[in-house]
Amino acid sequence: MSFDVLFNQFMSGIARGALLFLVASGLSLTFGVLRVLNFAHGSLYMLGAFLSYSIWKYLLIPTFGFYVAAVLAALIMAGVGLIIELGLLRRLYARGWAEQLLATYAIILIITDLVKWGWGGAFLSIPRPEPFTGAVFMFDFPFPSYNFFIILLGAGLVVFLWWLVYRTRLGDIIRAAAHDREMVSALGIPIPWLFTSVFVLGAAIAGLSGAVTAPFGSVALGMDIEIIIECFAVVVIGGMGSLPGTLLGSFIVGQVYSFGIMFLPNLALAFIFLVMAVVLIIRPWGIFGRPER
Amino acid sequence: MKRSAVLALFVSAVFLLLLTGATAQDTIKFGAIYDFAGGCHMYSESAITGIDMAVAEINAAGGVLGKKLEYVKRDTEAKTDVAVREVKDLILREKVNFLLGPCSSGTGLAMQVVHSENKVIRIAGLANTEAQTVDKFTPYIFQIVPNTYMEATANTRYLHKKFPKAKRFCTIGPDYEFGRREEAAFAEEIKKLVPDAEIVYEAWPKLGEKDFTAFITAIMAKKPDAVHGSLFGGDLVSFTKQALPYGFFQKIPFIALYDLPVLVALGADAPEGTLGFGRGCFFMDPNPKMMEFVEKYKKAYKGNYPDSWAVMAYESLFLFKAAAEKAKSIETEAIIKAMEGTNLDMLRGPFTVRPLDHMGTVPCYQGTIAKVPEYPFKIWKDLSRVPGDQVIRPEAEVREIWKKTGVQR
Numbered sequence: 001m002s003f004d005v006l007f008n009q010f011m012s013g014i015a016r017g018a019l020l021f022l023v024a025s026g027l028s029l030t031f032g033v034l035r036v037l038n039f040a041h042g043s044l045y046m047l048g049a050f051l052s053y054s055i056w057k058y059l060l061i062p063t064f065g066f067y068v069a070a071v072l073a074a075l076i077m078a079g080v081g082l083i084i085e086l087g088l089l090r091r092l093y094a095r096g097w098a099e100q101l102l103a104t105y106a107i108i109l110i111i112t113d114l115v116k117w118g119w120g121g122a123f124l125s126i127p128r129p130e131p132f133t134g135a136v137f138m139f140d141f142p143f144p145s146y147n148f149f150i151i152l153l154g155a156g157l158v159v160f161l162w163w164l165v166y167r168t169r170l171g172d173i174i175r176a177a178a179h180d181r182e183m184v185s186a187l188g189i190p191i192p193w194l195f196t197s198v199f200v201l202g203a204a205i206a207g208l209s210g211a212v213t214a215p216f217g218s219v220a221l222g223m224d225i226e227i228i229i230e231c232f233a234v235v236v237i238g239g240m241g242s243l244p245g246t247l248l249g250s251f252i253v254g255q256v257y258s259f260g261i262m263f264l265p266n267l268a269l270a271f272i273f274l275v276m277a278v279v280l281i282i283r284p285w286g287i288f289g290r291p292e293r
Numbered sequence: 294m295k296r297s298a299v300l301a302l303f304v305s306a307v308f309l310l311l312l313t314g315a316t317a318q319d320t321i322k323f324g325a326i327y328d329f330a331g332g333c334h335m336y337s338e339s340a341i342t343g344i345d346m347a348v349a350e351i352n353a354a355g356g357v358l359g360k361k362l363e364y365v366k367r368d369t370e371a372k373t374d375v376a377v378r379e380v381k382d383l384i385l386r387e388k389v390n391f392l393l394g395p396c397s398s399g400t401g402l403a404m405q406v407v408h409s410e411n412k413v414i415r416i417a418g419l420a421n422t423e424a425q426t427v428d429k430f431t432p433y434i435f436q437i438v439p440n441t442y443m444e445a446t447a448n449t450r451y452l453h454k455k456f457p458k459a460k461r462f463c464t465i466g467p468d469y470e471f472g473r474r475e476e477a478a479f480a481e482e483i484k485k486l487v488p489d490a491e492i493v494y495e496a497w498p499k500l501g502e503k504d505f506t507a508f509i510t511a512i513m514a515k516k517p518d519a520v521h522g523s524l525f526g527g528d529l530v531s532f533t534k535q536a537l538p539y540g541f542f543q544k545i546p547f548i549a550l551y552d553l554p555v556l557v558a559l560g561a562d563a564p565e566g567t568l569g570f571g572r573g574c575f576f577m578d579p580n581p582k583m584m585e586f587v588e589k590y591k592k593a594y595k596g597n598y599p600d601s602w603a604v605m606a607y608e609s610l611f612l613f614k615a616a617a618e619k620a621k622s623i624e625t626e627a628i629i630k631a632m633e634g635t636n637l638d639m640l641r642g643p644f645t646v647r648p649l650d651h652m653g654t655v656p657c658y659q660g661t662i663a664k665v666p667e668y669p670f671k672i673w674k675d676l677s678r679v680p681g682d683q684v685i686r687p688e689a690e691v692r693e694i695w696k697k698t699g700v701q702r
Contacts (some may be wrong), residue, residue: 116334124558125530144537144538223503258506
């Protein structure tokens with residue numbers, strides 16, 4: 001097996017990891033601060049994808065319509081996140097995890113029915129936008145430039161979240177709240193406001209990542225559950241609520257999947273869960289996670 | 294509970310019974326059970342449009358044996374347990390005369406056990422696993438969609454005809470009943486056509502996969518002469534868009550289920566020169582009856598074109614009508630007897646329901662994707678229509694399989 005073949009497979013894994021990171025980072029961020037496992041994160045991602053399709057179709061701007069649609073979809077999803085946090089989640093923080101799970105599961109069902117009602121069962125697709133329609137060549141082998149765009153976006157999000165969490169005052173508060181909620185509250189920082197901001201940010205990231213998958217593949221019902229299962233694998237491996245953990249988890253899942261497909265195509269998906277099981281046995285809180293107190 | 298309340302309940306119950314009894318006499322009620330979820334959602338919606346057209350036409354012309362058709366729609370949510378529950382409810386409570394559906398081969402096999410036990414027939418015009426009529430045959434199933442064996446045999450021959458020198462193959466199919474059956478039939482047929490054929494790599498993405506990049510690079514690394522695919526719907530749209538920048542379609546001959554909804558969704562991205570197979574819509578079989586149907590359909594559905602799934606659901610009801618009129622009864626055993634050997638000559642041309650296994654000798658279609666000025670989407674050229682009797686599994690082979698699976702007939 002030659003080097004370029006392996007390199008290409010590695011790059012396929014990087015692209016998949018970047019896509020997973022886009023979605024899983026929002027899930028992990030929300031969990032880290034709010035301590036709520038948002039099952040409906042995948043549904044926000046799906047709704048973002050459908051919204052970006054409709055906005056793109058309505059705008060009909062030939063070249064840059066998609067980028068406008070993606071940003072608008074992210075903003076609308078931020079609004080949806082605001083409604084969900086204020087209307088539902090806020091009332092559930094004090095309750096047990098079982099009730100939180102039921103409530104976020106209810107959101108999945110509601111959004112699925114909304115999408116059925118609004119868009120029906122069709123699968124939709126947006127053409128890849130300029131200048132990412134073609135391929136770039138690496139070692140005489142083509143690599144789709146839109147995949148590069150996704151990788152760049154993933155890298156951009158890493159930098160943005162790192163800056164936000166480690167270099168801003170909001171980030172200090174977020175990290176402090178993840179560590180000790182009562183102490184932050186005792187310092188006079190309004191916790192409800194902090195939670196709302198973080199959830200809205202998570203929803204916007206979900207919406208944006210949904211939008212960028214629209215030109216990548218197809219937009220269809222069921223994409224919510226499909227992505228959330230792999231995102232759980234990512235955050236379990238990397239550690240819930242940890243930014244570096246989510247990055248490493250995305251990388252591992254992407255690579256395991258990519259090389260699994262090449263060498264053991266019948267077991268590719270099983271391998272990811274095997275890795276997850278091993279991590280759970282050795283380090284139940286994930287590679288970069290902290291044990292629950 | 295007060296005595297008056299009990300009495301009121303009893304009276305209303307009797308009244309309801311009389312009411313349903315009364316309607317049962319001048320109408321024929323059937324259950325339309327489909328999978329309105331995930332990849333099957335769109336196909337199920339299409340099937341319902343075909344059913345609505347057929348019901349309206351048949352009723353306008355006096356119904357079946359003077360009785361109007363009416364139907365109850367049910368959703369399996371693409372889950373086998375829900376399928377079983379809904380079919381039971383359709384049979385026991387709604388007392389339907391027969392069933393149409395579903396889309397998924399998985400829910401189809403699950404419900405087959407239930408409606409067969411209750412002696413209610415089902416016409417499958419969408420779910421096409423060969424297991425319905427062969428491995429797990431019961432007299433209560435009729436299949437008028439080319440089954441996985443027929444379809445893959447026919448499209449393997451087309452692939453071989455177009456690329457006779459191809460010896461090293463890869464396959465890519467969704468990892469469930471349908472994909473596994475199609476690729477098994479491909480492997481069986483290609484070894485008959487090309488004795489030294491070799492399958493160098495098999496890709497099994499899960500149903501609903503969104504990212505095919507790693508599969509594409511793995512296939513290209515094997516440098517196959519051709520790739521046989523059984524991807525369909527949204528999965529095929531994703532695969533195609535992701536394979537395009539790799540120059541996949543210029544380098545490797547490929548065949549998959551490029552039917553109308555996929556070509557519409559892909560638009561300009563549909564790869565010209567790549568091969569498609571399908572189950573019978575207007576651009577695959579542009580005969581006068583089909584084109585007349587297209588015009589009627591477009592009037593009824595805001596200018597949309599009917600796909601194969603609407604065509605097959607539409608024909609399913611006319612098959613029932615033909616059998617009922619031949620039997621002069623809608624009693625199940627009489628319908629079964631009449632349906633065996635019934636000929637239908639409608640949108641897809643003539644076919645017969647084979648008495649042995651209730652499999653229709655319906656045609657399989659293949660073509661090459663091409664751009665034409667008449668339509669706003671790409672369609673096929675180099676059309677191939679393989680009549681079902683050329684690819685249906687020989688009766689002797691069916692009996693051999695039955696010996697293994699324990700089907701008595």
